[in-house]
Amino acid sequence: MEPRPNATALPIKWEQKNRAKLDFIQAFISRPGMMLRPLTDKRYEEKAPSANGNNTATHESISEIMDGEPLVQYLRFLRRKSQDMKWVALTTFMQKHESDISKWLSDQDEKYGKLVLDSSMENPDYYSTGFHHQPGGFSDNEFSGLMYDVGLDISFATISPGGVADLVPNNKYERILDLGCGSGRSTEPFKARFTESEVMGIDPSEPLLRTAVKRAKQKNLVIDYYQGIAESTPFPDNHFDLLTATILFHEVPDDAALEILKESRRILKPGGILVIGDLLPYSESTAYDRWYDEWQVVHNNEPFFADAKTRDMNSLGKSAGFGKVEEDFRGKPSFFGDRKRVPGMPYIVTATK
Numbered sequence: 001m002e003p004r005p006n007a008t009a010l011p012i013k014w015e016q017k018n019r020a021k022l023d024f025i026q027a028f029i030s031r032p033g034m035m036l037r038p039l040t041d042k043r044y045e046e047k048a049p050s051a052n053g054n055n056t057a058t059h060e061s062i063s064e065i066m067d068g069e070p071l072v073q074y075l076r077f078l079r080r081k082s083q084d085m086k087w088v089a090l091t092t093f094m095q096k097h098e099s100d101i102s103k104w105l106s107d108q109d110e111k112y113g114k115l116v117l118d119s120s121m122e123n124p125d126y127y128s129t130g131f132h133h134q135p136g137g138f139s140d141n142e143f144s145g146l147m148y149d150v151g152l153d154i155s156f157a158t159i160s161p162g163g164v165a166d167l168v169p170n171n172k173y174e175r176i177l178d179l180g181c182g183s184g185r186s187t188e189p190f191k192a193r194f195t196e197s198e199v200m201g202i203d204p205s206e207p208l209l210r211t212a213v214k215r216a217k218q219k220n221l222v223i224d225y226y227q228g229i230a231e232s233t234p235f236p237d238n239h240f241d242l243l244t245a246t247i248l249f250h251e252v253p254d255d256a257a258l259e260i261l262k263e264s265r266r267i268l269k270p271g272g273i274l275v276i277g278d279l280l281p282y283s284e285s286t287a288y289d290r291w292y293d294e295w296q297v298v299h300n301n302e303p304f305f306a307d308a309k310t311r312d313m314n315s316l317g318k319s320a321g322f323g324k325v326e327e328d329f330r331g332k333p334s335f336f337g338d339r340k341r342v343p344g345m346p347y348i349v350t351a352t353k
């Protein structure tokens, strides 16, 4: 596997046989969609010539005629299998180098920002779902964060590194907080762009935050990382000029989404903005794209995927007390549909306090 420009530099070199395995898995993850999507589209046209392009087709009606198709079942099997293969390969690597990686992760350098842990924090119930079938989820063991982080390079080799940070207004921000910062990939571009700002990230997962701290050092960026949930943060009222969240909202249920918006409003200064980057809502997709996307829910364990993609962020933002909520639908028709991709995120919501 060629190291990606944004990859975390690990303390251990991949052996040739492991690199070859990950190279294969990387190709195996992207190829089924690239190769079988056109065949799936063609099969749909054959099976439902009148439904295709007809506005009365719904994702449910498409599901009825397509889910039993061997081609579709094969495509979903390949996607699930390739994801599982990734986790097995990464677990084997972590276990083999357990003591070196453990020592490296626990060796933190405060020069690149604080790591503020909260041992009393309890994860919300929905958090333990094991998104993307990652064994143990985001935080079950000390390697969970690094596994997720390295896994991103394998699954999404083409995601633009700038992300949401490239899309926010060019203002002066005293303090910026990234909600659901994960391993810091969405946080770092904010510090790189707004060098004078105090930049922070918050996430429930200690293993992810420990990975984030290692990455900040590698990139020579000073970022403070906090353990916590976005529904209830340790920050005072009116504290931040800019809050941001990259692909957090599709991993939380509706009631949590509302709580996160309310908490965001509390900690934003008057006039401050919350900028969310996430997956394109179904309102912007065709019924066919919506049906095609639904493999994510079961086969990739994304239980809140459909909720998030049908969520009305505009009225939810208003319910949370935001004065103005704007939506920018950028990528069409879908993020995972192997169609047109846009730099950064396909769907941006900006809420102003």
Ligand SMILES: C[S@@+](CC[C@H](N)C(=O)[O-])C[C@H]1O[C@@H](n2cnc3c(N)ncnc32)[C@H](O)[C@@H]1O
Pocket (backbone or CB within 6 Å): 124, 127, 138, 179, 180, 181, 182, 183, 184, 185, 186, 202, 203, 204, 205, 208, 228, 229, 230, 231, 245, 246, 247, 248, 251, 252, 256
């Ligand atoms: C798909 S990851 C995105 C991570 C990061 N923003 C990125 O772009 O790489 C979603 C992140 O949201 C975090 N998360 C889930 N529920 C959360 C919550 N209630 N509050 C804060 N973070 C949460 C997870 O731990 C995970 O790191």
